[in-house]
Each structure stands twice: as structure tokens, then as C-alpha cells.
Amino acid sequence: MVGAEVIMEDDEFDLKIKHDFITESLEMLSWVEDQFLIFEQNPGNSKVVDEIFRMAHTVKGSAMTCGFLRLGEFAHVMETLLVKIREGRHEPDSETVDVLLRANDTLRQYIEMLRKDFDAVLNTESMKEDLQYFIGPEIASLQSAPAIAFGFFDDDEPVAASSPVNIQAAAAHSSGTLESFQTTPLDEISYLTLKAYLSLSADSSQAGVETCLKTLEQALASLTLVRRRS
Known part of the structure; x- marks a missing residue:
């Protein structure tokens, strides 16, 4: 019976983080419409570009964490174009603005679909090709741009598209955030924050990832018990 209860609690946790992701992402997309x-009016406004980038970056990382891989992959392509703009490697014009607006609409459409059905899939290939046209020959690869940020950890400078993955370095870079996490009262720790923290604790090997997932399962079981007793 204990094993069955843990499985049920894990399922409840997965549903919880997915619902939280959808709610928070839709709120963020509504807010970012003003930035668009x-x-x-002013495609050269770097502060606005930064805000739109953070939205795409957060959706990518959180979507991948929640298991919405196709959505995360699409958000990553959008993010890659925004990185080029931020770094001054692409001068945005009216066509760039248009493709990013359409990409933002696609994000919203996809998330709205997921709100009704977690298994929903939206065909984003055409939209990704439009984004890729402005990105150029660079490959928007999730393997070389890991989803290590989840909005709750704002790493303003992402790993460059051509850089190798270094999760340990990323975790060290976020040490200040992790320190504050460790001193946060239990009842103030969100589910997504907990999962993000544990993912930063894993090393880049398969064994490390598996260990992290096992740790997550144990932590969730303990967290559920603590909350039920409190």
C-alpha cells in the first residue's frame, strides 16, 4: 500500500506542476503582450528584447521540466532568435517583429491546448522554419543550450548556442540562488522551484540524472508527508 500511495502522490505532483506551469505561462504571455x-514601435529597445527573451527562456525551461518537450523545443527556437538580437548579431526589422509576434501567438495557442489536454500536440514546423530563416545557419539545438533556468532562477545570460553543456558550472553560477532556496521556509517552496533546484544538483551524466530523479521522488514523498502532518 505504501508503494501505491507514493505512486499516487507522484502523479498528483506531476499534475500540480503542469497546472502551475500552464497558469503561470499564460499570465506571463498576457504580460509580455505589452512588451510586444x-x-x-521600437525594435531596437534592448530592455524590451530582454523581457521577451526571458519569457521565451522561462517557457522553454519550465516546459521541458514538466515534460512538454515539443513546446519546449519550439520555445527554444524562438529564444535562439532573441539571443541573436540581444547579442547584436541580427538587426530586427518589421519582418522580424512579425515573426516573433506570430511565434508568441503560437506559444499561447499551444499552451491553451495543453490546458485542455496534456497530451495535445500542435504542429509548429512551419512556424519554426519561419524563425529559422532569421536565425540563419545556426542550429537551435537543445543539446547545446540546456534548459537550466525555470524563471524562478533568472540566469540572464544563457549558455551560447555553440557552447558545450556544463551543468556543474551553471549550478555554481546559481549558487547564490540555491543558498537562498535552502533557507526558504518549507511552506514557501513552490513545486517547480523544488524540481528546478534538484535538477541543478545533478551532474551531466546519465547516472547523475537518474540519481537526481530518485532524490526527487524521495523528496516529494517526504514533502507530501510533512504537509499532511502540518
């Missing part, structure tokens, strides 16, 4: 209005 400014972006249309």
Missing part, C-alpha cells in the same frame, strides 16, 4: 507593443 513597445517592440513593434
Whole structure:
């Protein structure tokens, strides 16, 4: 019976983080619409570009964490174009603004679909090709740009598209955030924050990832018990 209870608690946890992700992402997309209005008028506004980038970066990382891999892959392509703009390697014009607006609409459409059905799949290939046209020959690869940020950990400078993965370095870079996490009261720790923290604790090997997942299962079981007793 204990094993069955743990499985049920794990399922409840998965549903919880997925619902939280969808709610928070839709709120973020609503907020970023105002930034897009400014972006249309002034594509060279670096602060606005930064805000739109953070949205795409957060959706990518959180979607991958929740298991919405196709959504995360699409958000990553959008993020890659925004990285080029931030780094001054692409001068945004009206066509760039248009493709990013359409990409933002696609994100919203996809997340709205997932709100009704977690298994929903939206065909984003055409939209990804439109984004890739402005990205150029660079490959928007998730293997070389890991989803190590989840919005709750704002790493403003992502790993460059051509850089190798170094999760340990990323974790060290976020040590200040992890320190504050460790001193946060239990009842103030969100489910996504907990999962993000544990993912940063894993090393880049398969064994490390598996160990991290096992640790997560144990932590979730303990967290559920603590909350039920409190």
C-alpha cells in the first residue's frame, strides 16, 4: 500500500506542476503582450528584447521540466532568435517583429491546448522554419543550450548556442540562488522551484540524472508527508 500511495502522490505532483506551469505561462504571455507593443514601435529597445527573451527562456525551461518537450523545443527556437538580437548579431526589422509576434501567438495557442489536454500536440514546423530563416545557419539545438533556468532562477545570460553543456558550472553560477532556496521556509517552496533546484544538483551524466530523479521522488514523498502532518 505504501508503494501505491507514493505512486499516487507522484502523479498528483506531476499534475500540480503542469497546472502551475500552464497558469503561470499564460499570465506571463498576457504580460509580455505589452512588451510586444513597445517592440513593434521600437525594435531596437534592448530592455524590451530582454523581457521577451526571458519569457521565451522561462517557457522553454519550465516546459521541458514538466515534460512538454515539443513546446519546449519550439520555445527554444524562438529564444535562439532573441539571443541573436540581444547579442547584436541580427538587426530586427518589421519582418522580424512579425515573426516573433506570430511565434508568441503560437506559444499561447499551444499552451491553451495543453490546458485542455496534456497530451495535445500542435504542429509548429512551419512556424519554426519561419524563425529559422532569421536565425540563419545556426542550429537551435537543445543539446547545446540546456534548459537550466525555470524563471524562478533568472540566469540572464544563457549558455551560447555553440557552447558545450556544463551543468556543474551553471549550478555554481546559481549558487547564490540555491543558498537562498535552502533557507526558504518549507511552506514557501513552490513545486517547480523544488524540481528546478534538484535538477541543478545533478551532474551531466546519465547516472547523475537518474540519481537526481530518485532524490526527487524521495523528496516529494517526504514533502507530501510533512504537509499532511502540518
